[in-house]
Amino acid sequence: MQTNDLTWMIGGEAGFGIQSAGHIFAMCGIRAGLHVFGNAEYPSLIRGGHNSDVIRLSEKEVHIHKEKLDLLLAMNKETLDMHLNEIVEGGGFIYDAEAFKEEVAAPKGVTGFNVPLKKIALESGKGDITRNTVGIGASLGLLDYDMTILNDILTHMFAKKGEEVVANNIAAAKAGYDFVKKNYGDAFGFKLKPLNKKIDRMLITANDAICMGALKAGCKFVAEYPMTPSSSILHFMAAHAKDYGVIVKHTEDEIAAMNMVVGAGFTGLRAMTGTSGGGFSLMVEALGMAGMLEVPLVCVNVQRPGPSTGLPTRTEQGDLLFALHASQGEFPRIVIAPGSFEENFYLAFDAFNLAEKFQLPVIILSDKHMAESVKSTEMFDTKGMKVERGKLLSQEQIDELRAKSEAALKKLKQETPADRGFNGASAEGNYLSVDNNFLRYKIEEDGVSPRTIPGMKGGIYRAATDEHDESGDLTETEENRNLMVEKRAKKLEGALRELPAPVLYGDKDAEVTFVAWGSPVGALKEVIEILAAEGVKANLLQITYMCPFHTKEVGEILRGCKRTIGVEMNGEGQLCSLIAEKTGYFVNDKILKYSGRQFTAHELKDRTMALINKKS
Amino acid sequence: MQTNDLTWMIGGEAGFGIQSAGHIFAMCGIRAGLHVFGNAEYPSLIRGGHNSDVIRLSEKEVHIHKEKLDLLLAMNKETLDMHLNEIVEGGGFIYDAEAFKEEVAAPKGVTGFNVPLKKIALESGKGDITRNTVGIGASLGLLDYDMTILNDILTHMFAKKGEEVVANNIAAAKAGYDFVKKNYGDAFGFKLKPLNKKIDRMLITANDAICMGALKAGCKFVAEYPMTPSSSILHFMAAHAKDYGVIVKHTEDEIAAMNMVVGAGFTGLRAMTGTSGGGFSLMVEALGMAGMLEVPLVCVNVQRPGPSTGLPTRTEQGDLLFALHASQGEFPRIVIAPGSFEENFYLAFDAFNLAEKFQLPVIILSDKHMAESVKSTEMFDTKGMKVERGKLLSQEQIDELRAKSEAALKKLKQETPADRGFNGASAEGNYLSVDNNFLRYKIEEDGVSPRTIPGMKGGIYRAATDEHDESGDLTETEENRNLMVEKRAKKLEGALRELPAPVLYGDKDAEVTFVAWGSPVGALKEVIEILAAEGVKANLLQITYMCPFHTKEVGEILRGCKRTIGVEMNGEGQLCSLIAEKTGYFVNDKILKYSGRQFTAHELKDRTMALINKKS
Amino acid sequence: MTLTVKDFDTCAKPDWCPGCGNFGIQAALKQALANLGIEPHKTVLVAGIGCGSKMAHWVDVYGLHTLHGRSLPPATAVKFANPELTVVVAGGDGDGYGIGMGHFIHTMRRNVDMTYLVQNNMVYGLTKGQTTPTSAKGFKTPSTPFGSIEEPLNPIALALAMGATYVARGFSGDVMHLTKLIEGAIKHKGFALIDIFQPCVTFNKINTYAYFMQNTYKLEDEKGYDAGDWEKAMAKARQTDKLPIGLFFKTERPTYEEQDPGRTGESLVDADISDIDVRPLMEKFM
Amino acid sequence: MTLTVKDFDTCAKPDWCPGCGNFGIQAALKQALANLGIEPHKTVLVAGIGCGSKMAHWVDVYGLHTLHGRSLPPATAVKFANPELTVVVAGGDGDGYGIGMGHFIHTMRRNVDMTYLVQNNMVYGLTKGQTTPTSAKGFKTPSTPFGSIEEPLNPIALALAMGATYVARGFSGDVMHLTKLIEGAIKHKGFALIDIFQPCVTFNKINTYAYFMQNTYKLEDEKGYDAGDWEKAMAKARQTDKLPIGLFFKTERPTYEEQDPGRTGESLVDADISDIDVRPLMEKFM
C-alpha cells in the first residue's frame, strides 16, 4: 500500500476540459495538505489533438512530474494507446469500455478499471459534460479520498456557473466514487490520506507567481500581446486590473507593447510586458530604446521552443544568449532567470526595484514548463519586501537640487554659448541645463542620475534615443559620447555588487556538479536525492543572474569541482557558452534536451550515470 | 618637397556639396594613378552642421585617413576653428578672408593661403555654387597638378547637368588655379604628379563593393528600407535595377524588407536586404523564419554606433554578438565580417553561394567607416567566380528523384496511416510524401535537403515556421523534433569545413599580435608597418567568419602568440568575448574605441606602445 | 486544364474544431481553384499564424506558412519574383488587421496581383479567445475581462479608403457564394480583399452562425447595386444595421509588378545568373 | 496661466535647413501652447525619428524622442499613465504613414486624447530624399530612380474611414491657420490628427511652397462647410484638383483612457505603491 505518493494522469481530446479536471484533482492534493506538481502537455491546436495533464502528489516537495504513472484516467482510446505502457507495476487505469467500444487488455501487473464514465455522466451528472468529474470521483474512490473535500472544491470551482452545475458535478463525482467502491472495493494499492495539520499552500503557475510579484512591487502598467505561453500573464493582470488599479493593455502587437512600456516607465509608472521568443524578437528595438533613455521596465520572456514559431505549446531554454545581446549597440540590462516557482515571485518583485535603481530594462527569462505547470507553493512571505525607487525624485527633491544648482548655473551661463547644450559633464553639484531645465542624465559616480518625470515642475528634460548630453539634448562630440557610454556601462558594476553571488546547493564535496538555470533546477534537486540514494554525491550550481555575471565566483566554484555537467533544455548549451565566455571554464559534459519537453528526474539520473560510467 | 603623399581636407557646412567636392579631389588621385582613401565625417542633420571630407593620396596603398592634414581647404570659419591645429608643419590651408570677414593667423610652420573663393566663384564660375570647385582649383594650383585631368573629371561629373554647368566649373577651377599660381607661385611644399603608367583602379565605397558582388552573384531581389549608413546599397541597386534586371523594393519598413526577402528566396531568387542596427532589430523575427524554413538569403548590417538611434552617421562595431544570437531559439546562420573593400566584394559574392549551398541566412557585418569611405581599389578579378546553387533542383532533377522514389513510396503508403504525415525520417532514397508531394526537408547526411521552388511540377511542399516533418507539414513528436534540430545544426559543420581558417598576417614571430575584425583591419596593416619602423614586430589575426567559428585554429594561433591585443570599435570587446567563449582564450589587452570615429594608424600605434611600455 | 476539388485535397485533415467556419473557407478555396483550372503547382498559398492560417497545410498547392501578421510581404515577394504564379493569402483578423495592419495598408497601395482572404472570426482563435481589432465593443475576453473598449475597425471602409481594387466580403456559411467571390478575386488583376465572416464556435459566442445568418444580406440581391461606384460602396461598407456580403467595389489599375523597372521578362526565376558581367559597372567607378 | 511663445523657447536652435517648413510648425505649436496657457511641465512632446521629429528638442516642454515610426505607442502610454498631461506627438510622413502605419490606425481606433502632428513633406528628409507613402506617383528619388510606382495614400480619407474624431490638415506656410488647428486639436477630447503640408526645400522639388500655395484652399472659406458631416468630409478628402486645408471633421466619443477599468483616480503616477497587500490574491489560489 503506497499512501500519499501518487502520479495521476488524465488524458483526452483537446477542448474537453482536460486541464480543468487536472486542476480539480490537483486541488484535492492541496486541500489534503500534500505537495503537488502538475504538468500539462498539449499541442498547438484548439480541439481534437491529444491533451494530457499529469498531477503528482506527495508528502515531500515535488518539482517535476515522473515518467511513470500510478493511476491513469483515460477519457479516450488514444490516451490508452499513448500512455498504457507508462503505468508502473501495481498501478491502474480507468477507462470506459462502453464508450471506447472495446475492451482493453491490461499490461502485466497493471489493473484496468472499467467505469462507464459516459453513462454515469448522463445519468447522474445530467450530461456528458460531467464525464471528467465522474472520472475524478472514480479516481478518488480507488484512492479512498475524503469526498467532502472534493465536494467543497467542486462547489467553489463551479459557483460562478450556478447551483445546478455544482449539484450535477457533485452528483457525478459521487456516482463515479460509488461505482468503483461497489465494483472494485479497496483493491487498488495507492491511497490518498488528507494530513491533519492545515497547511497554507497555493496551487499556482510560475506566471501567477510573476504577476503576484509584479503587483506586490507596484506594477501599474502592463502592455502585452497574447502569445503562448506568456498569455496567462496578460490574463492574470487584466483580471486584477480593477482590484489593483493597473492599466492593462492588450496591444496591436509586441512592438507597441514594448514601446508603451517605455512610455509608461518614462512617465513614472512601474511597467511590465510579457511575451515569448517571437514577440521578444519584435521588442528588441524598443529594448534598446529603454537602454538609451535609461527608462526602467521589466520584460518577461517565457521561452518556448524555436526557432521561429517552433513548438508553441512546448518548452525550451533557447533564448538566453539572444536576451543577453538583443538590440543593436551596447547598453546595460539585467537578465534574471528564476529557477523555481517561489523565485518567480521574489525575483519579479526585485526586478522592479533593480529596474528603477539602475534605470534600465530588466529581462526575466522563464519557460513554458514553469509558466504553465502548477505547483503547491507556500504563501509568499512579503514581510520586509521593500519598494525601492532609486534616484526617482519627488517634487521637493527637485526644488532642493535646483536651489543648490543656481550658483553653478549662473557661472555656466557665462561660460557656455547660449545656443548650445553642454558637451560632456557639467560642474559637480549642478543639475541645471542652459535652458534652466533638469540634467536628467547628470554624470554621477555610479552612472545613475537623479530622475524626474513629466508633470513635475522644474524637471523638464528631453529623453532622446540619439546620443545626448546630460540634459538629454543631442550632441555628437567624441568627448560627450565617451562619457555617456561609460556612464551607462557603469551601472552594471553597481548592480553586480548588489546581486547575490551563486553558491553550491548540496554537498560541497560532490563527485558531480550540475550547472543549470531555470526550470531544470527543480528536477535536479530531486536528481541529487536520487543519486545520493544510489551512492553518488552530486550538487548543483544554479545561475540566476545572467547579466551582470558573477564571473569571479562562478569561475572559482567551477574550477574547484570534480566533474561538472551543464544541464539545459536547448541544443547548444547556452549557459555553458556564457560561462566559457566569462570565465574561460568549459564544463566537462553537457546533458541537453531539445525535444520540447522537460527533463524528468529519472531521465536525468540515467543520463548522469551514463556519463559517469562512460568516463570512469 | 613631398610628392604624391598628401592628406587633404575640405570642410564646410552640411548641404553645401562638401562630399562631392571631396569626390572630385579623390578622382584626381585616381586619374593620377595614386592610391586614395577618403573618409567623410558628418553629423545627423541635413544642413548647417559641420561636414568634412579627408582625402589621402599616396603611391602606396592606404587604408585609413591620417590625423594630420597637409592641406586644408576651409569653406567656412568653423572649419578653421576645428581643424587648424591638425595641420602638419610645412602644411597649409586655403581660406577666404573676405567671405569669413576676418583674417586668420596661421600656426607656426603652417602657411595660410587667402583665396577669395566666393568672389572668384561669382565672377568666373557664374555663381556661388562653384565655390568648392574654385577651392579645388586652388588646391591643385598649390599642388601643381595637371589641370587637363581635372577638366576631364569635371566634364564627366557635370555632364548630366548640361554644358553650361560643365563650362562654369571648368572656368571656376581654372580661376582658382590661376589665382594661387599668380599669388603664391610654387611655394607650397607638397606636390601631386600623375604617374605615367595607366592603372585601372576604381574609387568605391565598401557598400559599392557589396552591391557589385551581389550583382555578380546574380542577386535578383533587394528589399530594403533606408537607414544610414546602409541606404547607399538600396540606392546603388535601384539605380542598376533596369540594367541588371533586379527587383528593388523600398519597403514600408524593415520587417517587410526581411519578410519579402524570405518570400523571394523561397520562390527561388537570390535575394538580399541591407540595413543598420535599428533596422536589423526589426528583422530578427523574420531572420529566424529563414532559419526554420531553410530559405537562403543575404542580410547586410552596416553598423553604426548604438544603442538605439545612437550616432546615425558615425561608425562602430557594436552588433557582433547581437547578429550571432538574434532571434529566438537556435538555428544555423553564417556571419561574415569583411575587413577590406575588396573583401566586401568577394565575400558578398560568396555569401550568396553559401546561403544557397547551406540553405540558411547569411549576415554580412560591415560598418559605416567602410561603407561610406572611398578607397582606390583594383578592378575585381571575376575570373573563376562560380555561382553555386547547391541542392536547388531543376525540373528534370525533380522528375528523376520522383521516379526513383516511386517504389519506396508505394511501400510507405501501405505502412503509413493515410491521414498523417511522416514523423521523423522517411526511408532512404524516398523523396515523396504521403500526399505524393516532395520531401523538401528530407534528412540527408549533411543536413541539406534537395530544394524545389514554386511553379515546379512535382515539387509541391509546405514551408512552415512551426516545427515540421520532412514534407514540411506540422508535427510535434519528440522524435521528429530531435531529428529536425539536429538536421539544421549539422549544416554549420559542412559550412565550417568549406570556409578558410584565419591565418596570421605579417611576421610569425611577432612581439605583438593584434586580433581584429572589420574596418580596423586596414588601419592595423598600416600600424604594423609603422611599428616595424620603430623596431616593434607586430602581426595580425583577422577574424572573418564569426559563425561558424574556427575554434581549433584560432585557439592554437592565439595560444602561440607572445602578446595579444584585441582591437575593436566598441566598448565591450565583442570579438574578444566570442573568442573566449569558443576557445577559452582571453586576449592580453584590448584597445577599444567607442567615440563613433574610426581609429587612425597613429592613435593605434600610440596606444599599442603605451601597453607595451606599461607591461614590460 | 480540368481539375476537381480532389486535386487539392491533402491526406492530413484539418485540426480545426468541429463546426469551425474555416472548413467552409477551405472548401470554397479548393472549389475556386478547381473551377479556374489552375494547376496545383502554379499556386502558392501564403499564410500568417493563427487557426485560419493553418489552412496552408490543407490545400494541396505550394504553401508558405509564415509569421504572425507577416503574410503579405512574403506573398508580395513571391508575386514579384514570379508573376506567373497565382498567389493566395490567408490569415486571421488578428493577423491581418491587428499586428499586420501596416503591411495590409501598403500592399493595397501597391495593387499587387493577389487574393487576400481574411478569416475574420472577430477573435484570436489559436491563442484562446482574446479580443481582436474587429471584435465588438464590450466583448469580454481573457485580455478584456471587463469588456473591450476599442472601436472595432471596418476593414471594407479601410480598403476603400486605401484605393483597393477588389473589395468583397464573404461568409463561410455560404460556400457557393464565397467560391464565386474567390474566383472573381483570383481572376481580378490586382489586389483583391475578401473579408470573410468566419464563426469561431469555440471562442466567439456573439458572432455565431445564427448571428451572421440573421444579420447579413447579399449585395447581388439588391437591385441596381453597382460595384463600380465608390461612394455607394463606402455607404454600404458603413452600414451597421445589416451587414452586406458580396462584391462592394471593383476597379482596374496597373499592378505594381507590371510597372517594376527591374522586370526584364515574365519571371526572374528563370534568369541565367551563371556568369553576369559586372565589368561595365566597375568601369563607371574609374 | 498667461504664457508667451518665449516660455517655450529653447537655447538650442533648430538645425533644419533654412526655409524648411518645420520652422512654421514649431512656431505654430509654441503659439498654440502659449495661447492655451498650458504650463511647459504639463506637456509632453513625443516624437519619432526624422527631420520633423527633432522638434522634440526645440519646444521647451518634456520631450520623448523615440524610435522611427514608434511615437504613438509611447505617447499613448504617457497619456494612460497620467491623463493630466497634454500629449502632443510630432513626426514625419515616413514615420507615421509608412513604418508607423499600424500604430496610427490602432491609436485612432482607441480615441486616445492626444494631438498628432504629421510633418508631411512627402519625402524622407533625414535620410536624404527617398520616396514616402504620400509621395506622388512618378516621384524620382534615390530609392526610386525610375519614379515611384505606388499610389500615394490619403491620410485624411484613412483617418475618416477609421473613425478618427478630429481630422484636419494644415500648411506650415500658414502659421496662424495652423496655430488655430493645433489649439482646436489640443482642446478636443480625443485623438486629433493634423496632417501638415510641410515643404522640404532640400529634397522635394515638387511639393514646394509655391505648389501648396497654388493648390490649397481653406475649408473655412467654403460657405456652409460642416465639419460634422462625415460624407462631406470624405468627399473633400478625396478631392484632388485642389487640396483643402482646415478642419475636415470633428465628433465626440469617449476616450480610451476614461473607460479604462484599471483607472482608479486621475493619475496612476501618484498611487502609493510602498506596501501593496497581495494576501487576498494569494488566498484565491488556496
Ligand SMILES: Cc1ncc(C[n+]2csc(CCOP(=O)(O)OP(=O)(O)O)c2C)c(N)n1
Ligand atoms: C509575433 C507573434 N506574436 C504572437 C503570436 C501568438 N499568436 C499566434 S496566433 C495569434 C492570434 C490568432 O488570431 P487571428 O490572427 O485572428 O487568427 P485565428 O486564430 O482567429 O484564425 C497569436 C496572437 C505569434 N505567433 N507571433
Ligand SMILES: Cc1ncc(C[n+]2csc(CCOP(=O)(O)OP(=O)(O)O)c2C)c(N)n1
Ligand atoms: C528602424 C529605423 N529604420 C530606418 C531609420 C532611418 N530613418 C531615420 S529618419 C527616416 C525617414 C525620415 O522620413 P520622415 O519620417 O518622412 O521624416 P522627415 O525626415 O521627412 O521629417 C529614416 C528612414 C531609423 N532611424 N530607424
Ligand code: SF4
Ligand atoms: S478556435 Fe475557433 S477559429 Fe480556431 S479552430 Fe476552433 S472554431 Fe475555428
Ligand code: SF4
Ligand atoms: S531636409 Fe527637408 S525636411 Fe529636413 S530639414 Fe531640410 S528642408 Fe527640412
Ligand SMILES: [Mg+2]
Ligand atoms: Mg481571428
Ligand SMILES: [Mg+2]
Ligand atoms: Mg517626411
